[in-house]
Amino acid sequence: MPDSDVSWLQGYQSSEGLRVGCIACYKLVQQADPGNLPPVASSPFPWFPVATLTGTLKNISRHEKCPGHQQAVRQFWCEAPQDKQLPEEDAAPAEAQWSSLWKVFQSKRYLEQESDQVILRAKARKMMFCLAEALRSRHRVQLRSSECVTLTLDEAKTRLLVRFTSIGQDLKVHRGILGMHRSKATGHQAILASLDHIQRSACTELHEHPQAPSSKIEVVPNFQEELYEHIRQVTQVWNSDAGPDETLAAKESQSISLSVADLRPLLPNIVLVNRDKAHASRRVARRPWLATEELNEVFKAFSKWFSTIEHSSMLQGWHEEFQTQQQDQRKLTTQKSLSYAAHRFDSASKPLATCLLTLPACLLTAIKAYNERRNVAPGQRAHEFLQFVTGAAGAERLVLAGMLADAGDEALILTRAMDRESTDTALIHSEVQSFLRRTQILFVQQECVNVGFCKYMLEEVKQQYVWFDADVPRTIGLPNGIRAASLATCLRKLACWAGVAAKVVGTEFPSFDLMGCFKMFALSDPSSEDGSRQRHCQQLAQEHWEDMARLSQAFYVDPAACAEEYTRLLGIAEEQRRVHRCSNMEAWRLAVEATKRSRATYPLTALRPLLQAYGAFVCSSSGVEQNFSLRDWVASKRRPLSNQHELDHLQIIVAEVADESSLFKEAAHVWMQLYGKPRKSGRRLRGYFKQSKSQDETAPKPLKKWLESRRKEVSELVASATPVQTLDPADVIQEAIDQAGDCWQAKHEQECARQDALVFAKQLEAANKNQLLRHELSNAIAENANLLEDAEAKNRAKRDRLEDKMQLRLSRPQFNLFGMTVHCEAGLFTDVELNRLLLQHHMRLVMGDATVDVFVVADLARASSAFSCIAGLQGSILASCQFLKSGGEVGPAVAFHRALQTKRFLFMSFDFRNEHPLCAAAIRRLTQGNGSTWKTLDTLQDWLRNQIAHAKFASSYLALMTEAEKGEHRQLANHKYAMTLDMFLSFICKVDHSRSALGIGISS
Template sequence: MGKPTLLPSKLISQHSRSCTLKPGRCGLCHWHKEKDSWRKRLRNAKWLQVTLKGKVARVGCAACAAFDAGGPWANFDLKPTALRLHCLKRHEDSKGHKLAEQSFQHGTNSRVNLLAPPLSEFRDAWTKMQQGGSCRDGGVSSDKKTNIRWSISEAILDMNRRWLKTAEVIALLRDERKGRLLIRFRACLPDLRVVQGVLGLKPTEGFSESLANCTVEAIHDLCQPMLHPPRSCLDPELPAYDDSVEKRIRERTTILVTDAASAEQLASNVLRGKRPSALTGECEKELPHVKIVGRDIAHASTRLLKRPFQKHAELEAIMDEFISGKDSFCQKVQHSPLYTKWWNEILEKDGKGTEEGGTGASMAAAKHRFGSYAHPLSRVTKNMRCVLTLLHKIALLRDSSGRWASQILTHFSGYKAFLLSLCADAAATSMDFTRFCDDEQSDISLLNTKAQQFLLSTHALFLQEEAFTLPTFAKDLLDSCTRAPFSILIAGQAREVRVRDCDKRRAMNEWVCGAEATLKAEFPSWHLIGAFDVFHLGGSMSDSDKRTVEKSLARLACAFGVNLADLTQQYVAILPMAQAMKKKTGQDNRTAWANVLLRIRDSRLKGKYPQDALYRADTDRRVCAAMGCTLDQAPEKEMLQEARAIYTRLSQSGKSRSSEGRRKRLDFGRKGPMRPSSHKNWMRKRKEAVEEAAAQLITPPRKISSHDLPESSRKEVEQQSRLEKKRKAEAYSDGLLLNSEVTEAVVAEAQKQRKADASNDRARKSNFHSRHAAVEASITKKTVAWALKGLPSPALNTDAAKDLRQASLLIIPDINTIPRKHQLMAALFGKVILSAAILDGGNGVKLSYSAGSQLGVFVYVTDGFRNQEPGLTMILREACAHGWKAVTMNDLQARSKGPKNSCLLLRAKGEALNLGKSRIQCLDGNELVAWAAQKFVDVKSSAWISTGTACGGL
C-alpha cells in the first residue's frame, strides 16, 4: 500500500493539550503518553509510527508498510490503547519485520529473495513429495511447510496450463477407485515432446453421470489459478479464469482412456455427446472432438490370465486354495504377523532368507493389482518344501484356527503341485505382457508385436510342452520332486507325494485356448490402436505386411479425418528417412520419427515432402501410448523458482498475533449458523433432553428380576457375576484388596484359582511339548537306528505273529496304501507301523500309537455301519472288551452331556442322522480311522526315517 501519511510530533502535542476526552478514551493522547517509554525499550524506534485513519488514531510499522508486507502492522490497523510493550517487542523480533527492515535500509525490494525460503528447502520438499512423503516427515506440520508444498503444486499446475495451451493433441485418462476419481492428461507439444500431468482428483459416487461431471469439474478447477489457497493466505482476490486453457482442452482432446467398467465407458460417451445426460436428457458435447474411447491396455492384459482361470474349474479351485481364497495359504500368511514370522524363519533356515527373503518373504496377493497371481504363485512354487513345513507347523500348533492348513495337507497331491507350477509359468508370461502395457516408456506401435509374442510363448510352453524342459517353474518343481518326494505327516497318517507321469497331462491347454480368445477380444486386430503399428520401423515388408499397412493407414485416415491419399503418399515418402535415421543413430521408433518430421517441417524440404497428415497421425499415436515425461534439471529449477514467487504472494510476514486482523475460526469461541435439520443439532437436542430428564429423576426405577430375564440374558448375567468374583479373587492374590473387602468366599475362590492355574500350567506344558514334537516329527527325519531301537521281536525276523490282534509291529510295504483295519488296530491297541524298506536299511516312516482302547469312549454302532464295515466292527468289539463301552442311543445322548466324555456314533457312509445340537461325533468308516489315527498317535515316537543322519526339512 506504500508508506502512510505519518503525524508529526508537534501536531500530536498540540492535540494532547486541547483534548477534552477522559484519560484512556483518546488513542492519540494515549500514544503521546506512552510513545517515549515504548521507543526507549526498542532496538530501533523509527519503525513505530502513528497515523490517522478516518479521524481515528492507528499505530503501525513504517518498515513493513514500505515493504508492502501486508497485515495489520503494515496497514496501520492497530489501536494505540490495545498495544502493550510485549506486542511491540514480538513484532520487532519477527522474521518478517527483520526482512522488511533490511530491505528498507538497503533500498532493495526483492520480495522473493527476502520472504521466500531458500531454494534448497523447496528442492527438499519437492523430493519428498515425489517420494510420497508427508509434510509431517521429520517433525510436525507447519504453515511454512504447507505453503511450500502448496506453492510447488501450484507451480506444477501453472506448468501444466502452459503445456495445454500449446498442445497439438490431448488424451485424458481416468481411473476410479473407492469413491475417488483420478484424471490425468497426456499431451503432445508442437516439438513432438510428450508431457503428462494430473488434471485433478475428485470425489465421485461411481456412476456414469458423476464420473462425467467430475471430469468437467476437474477441467474447470485446472483453469482457475490459485484455487483453494492455504489458510495463511488472506488475499481473497483470485487471478482471472483461464478460458484459453479450457478451450484448448475441449478442442484438442481426441482420446479418452479408462478401464472396461460399464460406468466409465458410459461416462466417456456422455462427455463426447454420444449418449444423453441423465440429468438433462440431451447430448451435451463437453469434449466434442474425441475420436477414441480406449480401454486401459494394462488392465486389459490382466484379464488374459484372470478370465480363463475363473472359468476353469481346476484352476479356479487351486487358486482359491493357495493364492486368492479366504482360507488360502497366501492370504493367511500375508495377513497374519505370526505366520509371516514363521515363514521368514523357515526361509532363513532353508537358506533362502538372504537370497529370496526380500522378495519371497512377502505373500502379497492383492486382487486388484497387476501382480496378484504372478508374485505369490512364483513364491509358493519356488519354496514348496518351505510351504509344506509351515503348513505342518500351523496345523499342529494352532488348533481350530489351523484347520485350513490341515485341509491343504490332507488333499495335497503331486498333480496339484505341478498344476501350481504351470499356473506360475502362465502368470509370469502374462506378467511380462502386462509390464509392457503398463510401462510409461512403452511404444504403442509395438503392441501387436508384443501381443503376438505373448501368444506364441503360451503355445510353446503348454502346447509344445516346453515348460518341462526350459528353465521354468514347472521344470524347477519337477527337478525338486525328482531329488526327493514331498513328505506329509499329519493326523497320524504319512504320505510321500511325487509328480507322476500322468500328472503331466496337458492341464493348461484349456487355459491357452481361453487366453487366446481373451486376447482377441481385448486386443482385436481391427482396433484403431492396433493400426499404429505402421510406425514400427522394422525391416523390409512382405506383400502381406504391405496389405496390413494399407488397412492401417486407411483406418487412421478415417478416424482422424485426413485424406487417405495424402497420408499414404507422405508415409511412403518419409518412411525410408525414418528407417535410415533409426539405423544410423540407433534411436527408437518415436525419436527417429520425431527427428525426421521436425527436420522436414523446419527446413526447405517441407515443400517437397509435405507431412501434415502424417504429423497428425503421429501426434495421436504418441498420446495413446504411456510415453512418460520426467522433468530435467532446467525445467525443474524453473518450476521451483516459480514456486518461490508463489510462496511470496502467500507470505504473511508482519501479521499481528493479536485478535485484530485475524480471521476467526468457526471452532474458536463463535457459534456458527445452526441448521434445525442438521444431525449435530439433533444430537444437541437429544443430549439436553436426556440431561434434563436425568436431573428430574428423584428415585431410580425398579430393576427387573433375574428370573424374569430370557435364558440367554440370564446366563450372561451369571457369567458376568462369575467373572466379577474371579477378578476380585485375582486382586486378593495380588494383595490389592483391603482387609474389609476380604471374605471367605474371596479366599476360597483364590485358592480354587491357584489349583486350576497349576493344573492348566501342567496341561499347557504337556501340550506345548507334544505339539512341538509333532512338528519336529513331521519336518525332521530320523536315522534307521532310531527307528529300530526298542522294536519288538518281529523286527528281528523271529516269532512273526499270525493273528493281527497279537502283533505289536505291523510291517507295511507301501505307507501310501496302509489298510484301514491295520491302521485302526494300531491306533486302538498301541501298535507300531513301520515301512518294510527300513528293515533293509532304506527310507520310510515309523508311526507309533498309544493304546486308545484303554480310554473311556462311549460308542453306538448303527446297523448300516455293521453291514457296510464288518472288518472294522470286529475291531470295535475287541476294543469294547478292553475299555470302550458300547451303549444304546439314549444312553449315548445322556453321556454326551458330560464335559470330558468322548461319544461316537458310527454310521454307514451316506446315512443321515438327526442329532440336533450335541457333542456326539458322527463318523463313518473312513472318518473313524482318520479320527483314531490323529487322536492316539505318539508324536514323539513317530517320524520319517532316512538312511543318513537326522536332517531338517521335508
C-alpha cells in the first residue's frame, strides 16, 4: 500500500495449495454488486488462485500497473482508519504548478496571462476544478459544523448567485460562494428551484467535474443528504434586495412545501428576511430629491448634460481639452468619466461633483456644442443647459446644485458604510446617527455655506461668464454673488430635503428592525477601575435592554438571563478589543475563548445564540453584486464558459486562504481521485501583466482627495458642535419643517405619508415574526397582523389561479367534432373536398335554423360580422381550414361563451336594421329561438326607461344603433350600453379559453 509496510499481495495455505491474490481488489469485488462487477474482476488476482511460480511472478507487475488495481488500492487505503497520506510526486501536479496556477487563477483574466509553469489549457481547467473542489470541501466542513447561516442571493443575466455566511460553536465567521445556477425561467418559483439546485450541488462532492477522455477512472459524485438537510435547518436569514420575485420567494420558502416528494418548506427556520441595507440607503438620497420639485429640476438638468457629454466621444474630448486649458482655475486632475447608472441615484454624486468642480470646462463644452452642433441633439441639450444656468435664477440654481452635491455626498457616505458584506451590524445604528447629525448641522442649522460644494459654488457664481444666444449676449454668474434672500430660499429647500431624508431613514432603519438591535454588541474603550467598569457594564445593559429583549424574543431565550450574561462578559470583550485592536465580533469571540475554563462564572446559555446571530447576520447583498462584477471579467462574451467553469473560477478569486500549501495538497488528492498521473508536456499561457503608473506629486488633486478633504471639514464641523446622545428622526423632521417654512409643501407631506405606510407594513411583518415588544403592539398592528397571514394565503391562491389560467390559455384542449354542425366561408373548399372532410370526421352541414357549432373562416381575426355575431350569441367556434382538415388535432380555433344564456333586453333601431341587415336578421332569429333568455324592446323610450329604473342592472338593457344616431343624441354619444355593431360584437364575443386553441403551444 502507498506509504506503508503493508503489501497488497497476500497469500494463504489451502487444501489445494498456496493461494496468492490482491487483498485490495478482493475487497473491491466483494463489495460490488454481483450483476455489475468492476473491470478488475476479470483478473485472477481478486479470486486468490492457486499460485504457480512462473505464472504468478509474470503477472504481478502487470496487475500492479492496471487502472482497476490502482483504483482498488486507493479505495481500500482511504477506507482504512489512518490519516490521509500525501500523494506521490508524480501522481499529481507538483506544488510549484499548483502555486503558479493559483496566482494566475486569482487574477481576473487568467486566460490572457502567463504561468511560469508549462501547463496545457485542458490540464489547467482540471487543476482549476481541483482547487475549487478543495475549497468547496472546506466549505462543506464549515457548514456541517455551523449553527446559524445567512444565505445572500441575487439574480443577474439569467444567473442566480448565492453566498453564505456561517458561524459555529466557536463563533468563527466563515464566508464564501455556495453556488451559482443558470436558468432563463422567471418568477419566485424559479428562484426557489434554482436555490434548491444550488444547495444540492454544494452538498455533492465532485459535482460536474471535467471529464478526462483518456482516463479509465470512473468517479460517481457523492450527494451528502445529511449536510443538505442541516443547511436547510440552520439557515436563519434570507438576505436579498427588495425585488418582487426575491421578496415573494423569501415568504414562500418558509411556508410552501418544496415538492410533492418533500412536503416541508425549503427553509423552515427563517428568522429574518433582510432587504439589502445598501439599497435602502440609496432611497435615502432618491426619495427626498424627488419630493422637492426645484431640487429634482436641478438634478435632471445637470444629469441630462453630463450624461450627454459621457455618451459623446466628441464632447468628452472637448471637455478634457478645456480642463487642461484652465491651468489657473484647475481644482482637480483631468476628469475623464461622467458616467452614472440612472437606476442608482447615489451614483450621480460623483459626476455632479465633477461637473461643479470643472464648471468652466463644462460651460465651454456646452457653448462650443451649441455653436457647432446647433441643429442636432447635443447642441440642443447644450442650449437647454446654458439657459438653465443663465441669469440670477441660474446663479441660484448653481448654488442649489452645490448644496445637492453636499447632500449627495452625505448620502453616499451612508451607502458606502452599508455596501459591504462584512459590514459590522453593530455599527449600523452609529452610521445612521452620524448621517442624521451631519445633515442636521449642514442643512437644518445651515452650516453648509461654510464647507464643501456649497461654499465653493458661492464663490464660483461670483465669476461672470458670457455666451451668445443667437447673437444676444447672456451672462452666467453674478458679480456680487446671489442675494441673501435667494440663499435663504435655497437653504429652506435643503431643509426640506433633510426633513424628508430623516423620514426615509426612520422607514428604512426602524427602531424595531432586528438587524439594528445588534448595536448592543458595539464595544467602547474599557474603564480603568474595576468598580467603574462594573457600573459601566450595568449601565450599557440597561441602555440596551429593549435590544436584548427583542433578540431574546426572536430566538426564544430568557432576556433576564441574557442581560446577566451580557453584563458579565462585556468588560472582558472591551478589554480584548483594546489589547488586540480587533473588530467587535472578534473581541466577543476572544472573550468567550478567554472564559472557556470559567464557564460556570461566565455562562453563555442565553447569550450564545445572540452572538451567533450577530456574527452570521449580513445586512448587505453587495458581496453577490461584487461577485457578479468579477464574473463579467471572468467570462468573456466571445469565450462563453460553462456554469461550473464560472463557479470554479469565482470561488478561487474570492477565496481568502492563509494555508495555501495545505490547499494544494487537498487539490492534489482530488486530482488523484479523478485523473491519475499527469503528463508533463504542454505550452505556456500567453499574456501580460499591467504595470502601475507612477504618480506625479505636483499634479492637481484627484477628485477622491477633494472629497476626502470635504468630508474631513464636515467631520470637524460636527465634532465642534454641541454633542447629542441619540438623534430621533422625528425630532430632526420637526426641526427641518420649522426651518423650511413655506417651502415645505404638500408633496413633502405625501412622501412622509408614503413612508408611514411603509413603516406600518414593516411593523406588521415584524409582529408576524414575533419581533415587536409588548409596548410596540398597538391595536391596529395587532388586528392587521392577524389578517396578514390570511391575506398572504389569499394572494398565494390568486397567483395559483392566475398560473392555472395562463397554463390553460397556452395548452390545447382535446376537440371531439363527432356530430357537430359546420358552416364554411365561400371559396375555402370544393364540394367534393368538403363532403370528404365531413364524412371523415363525422360532421354535418347545418340545415335550416339549426345551431352552428363550427364556423370555418379564412382568417379568424377578420371573420364576417354575421359569423362573429352568431358565434358569440350561440357560443360557437371560429376555426381555420387546417383545424377542419385535421379534425381538431392542429390549427387555431376560437370558442366563445354562449351570450344567450344571460338574461338581457335588446332594442334595435330602424336605421341599424337597414345598415346591417344580415346581423339584424341573425340577432332577431336567435333571440326569438328556443333556449334564448333575451327579450326585445319595441322603442328607444322603453330602453331609456329601463336604464333609469334599473340602474344597478344597466348592462342587462342594450340598445343597438348606428354611428350617426349616436352622434345625433349627445346624451347617448358616451353611453356604453347604447352600442354600435362593433361595440355589440365586443360585448358578446367573450372568448372561452378552455375550448380555444392557439395553433401553437403544448397539449393539455
